[in-house]
Amino acid sequence: MKKTAIFIYIMGLTALSSFAQENTVTIDAELGDRNEYFATCWSMGAVTVSDNESTLISGSYSLRTNQVTNESNTATWIKSPWLKLEAGQITFKTRLDGAAGGNRSILMQVVSFDPENESTGEGDIAEIGSFEFPNPINKQTEIHEVSVTVPQSYIGQTVRVFISFVGSGGSARVGMDELVIPGEYASDPSEGCLPLAEKNDTDGDGIADEEESYPEDPYKAYNNYLPATGFGTLMFEDLWPSRGDYDFNDLVVDYRMNRITDAKGEVVEVVIELLTRAAGAGYSNGFGIEFSGLSPEKVIQVKGHKTTSSSIHTFMENGLEAGNEFATIIPFDDVDLVLTHPGQGALGINTDPKFGFVDLKPQTIVLTLKEGGEPTAAGPTRLSDLTLENFNPFLIVDQTRGVEVHLPGKKPTKHADASIFGTKEDGSTAGAESYYRNKENGLPWGLNVPVSIPYLVNKVPITKGYTRFFDWVISGGESYTDWYLDNSGYRNVEVMLNANVEGNDIPVPTRPRARVPR
Template sequence: YNSCAFIIRNEFTFVNLILDNGSITSDWSKTTNEWLPVPTITCNQKVDVKMRNSSIIKADNFILGNAPNSIVGEQGEISMIKIRQLTLKNNGKTSISGNLVIEREDTNEYRQLEVTCATTGYDESKHSIESCSGIINGGNEGGDPSDPEFPIIVEDATNYTFAFEDNWPTYGDFDLNDIVTTIDKVTFAQHEDGSVGVYTLNGTLQAVGASKKLGVGIQFLGFTASNVVELKGIVEGITSNATPINFESNQSNPVVIICNDAHRFMGNSENDRSYVNTLANNSNNKNGVKFEISIEFKKGAVKPKDLNINLLDVFIISREADSKTKRIEVHVAGHAPTDLGNTKLFGQGNDKSSAEEKRYYLSSENLAWGVVIPTDFAWPLEYKNVKDVYTNFVSWVTSGGKENKDWYNNHNGQVFKK
């Protein structure tokens, strides 16, 4: 993660990279009064690059040795990749998209290269890039015929997996597969003032590993309902066009209920609580069911930072409300329940939540009933405790995410395989 100047004398190698008003260049040249390109940037594993707020990569030779690769320009002022030569050594797909301009000297064509952002020749873009070291690229005043028109479409194709245990406030079997849902892609149109126009979230309900009725919802923490012009939704197999939907009533934050009955949503018949995609070679296993939420905002009301993944609170409903008590919700650790969620179980069973301490859905051992993983995730099979399947899970979650951040890359094989 780089938000300032990174100066590379010879060669730079990376896998995942976020530039937020950051620059990757070589030394400053007193002869030509410019930041020189890095001689070689080489990546032999598949890469994921996100560039935000006037960031730049400047290189003589940019080499990608594996695939698939994703390079995405995100929010803020346009970012830039300025390279003399691009070398792709693998036949897999390399995608370059979003709020980004590529200045490129060579003209090599690659069948596996998909570029949907603005492109120009080397030194031909009019865009000026400025970071903490001043102006990194001055821009060509002659104009840029490929300059994107507003609204700019920004896409975040990172997959996020949300996995839940429904037995809160007790551990239960702690297999974290009672509900598994993914956020597959987020896209938004950005106006010239930097605000968001239409925001679209694409997700998939992947698995239901519970024998009781469960619901799934999303609480948006970065904006208010008053900033919304229109809300629409699509559910696979039910409608082919986006239809108007409503935020849930009596909520301080905007809340969308994806489904009230996850088993039915996945295609089970009414009152059929058979597991879906948590048992190996089970006849009830099937493809996940896709959903889409589209939100149009008032111009100038919502910024891209208001839609950050940390402000997207996916949660499950493990018991519906009745005449006496509010519904029971389970959220990712750290997120408070919605206004309709029951807090009377805080501190019961294994739970050690406290509204006063702003501590939510964490146990006395600092374990969580809901987690989010920033990639595809092989969830545990039914009845297999996540602590046994992923031996580094405990140290990750109890350290607040500081240790074993890649815990989800190593398991004992007792996971559901699509």
């Protein structure tokens, strides 16, 4: 059958416009039972879902009216659920069944929300357009495509779209299908299909206040933490490529990374909270973090890092370390900037119970990736660009920039001295995943644990404190994946320490608690 496009000009509009639509409310009758649509807050009067070929338009089912012989708009009708109308076109397809009739029309209306009507919420009804089937009605079966522009005054309003089928004489029925309404569904089936409660959006970013973390900031919406809860612990050995004493307390740093996103899902800021808890080395070690895959050009600025006046590092104008392929920050270039050495002949800081505990200094690093809602010319950053896979922390040994100690399997930065790889006990030349693994048994020189845990007393190997650690390593990470937890038989607490912000837990009590700043 031939299809005729008929466009309706509505209430003073002289032309139709095309709008991009993000949300739609639709009905195509393909569920085959109008009760299915009632369950989602559609209403129908003298209209059913039918597979009768005389009114079928597309698919297996279409909407089908009773005989349309009444001019009242409440005789034969369809009402949409409550929805928040958006700019665009209300579109549908329609036809007659070919029976005799005098005239047949479709009225397009909106029902405003009236909060004082507690039973249905329905208020005033306003006609926004109409379509009249061409005469003669007899034997007319042509499919018409109808488009109705949403009036400007109703955009953003909570309404029901009310469609009435009116006419007189004869017995002709009307079919309708593929009804599409631009707008966001706003009915609550659990509350008698009344409109969903209005949600405040103070900052106007399109996200309800109660659904976001920054209701008064239009440029921020959600917190996205790594780890998901609490803090993780990073621990390093600084004698790489030699095994060393393997106590993993040469640098102990608790961390939490918050990737703050906006309403678009783009990262606005990366806020990294650090708590350097211990430094059991005799070296002046530094600490860096590379965000593998993240272009330095995407970072507007870095704040919160601590460097000495004679730093071995060179920095870009935005605060990143210069000369790297990927964005790299140096939270501190000397651990003495974040932990005060106790003196008295102590080898390290907070790693020997014989010496006093020194206060910890929480540190916050902020990377800005969007400013005023805009990223740099290099483009926006997504959460997928800043995962644990991209998180590449490393220790810088004793003010020697080329000596980096990374987590196992993580690649070094461009500043690393490649001549060290594969020497002594390091197996980094055996392939990409071999970086910073012992060539004999795969033991690492750096660890990232997703919770805050105690660390070891100076010169006590981690394998003595965490009794399942070695089993985990030699299994390739398949066995004892929870080796760091306080499970029965997993810890030897007599050789563990737990410096934290609430005091000096040295030595650790029988059931140690790893406290972190909140």
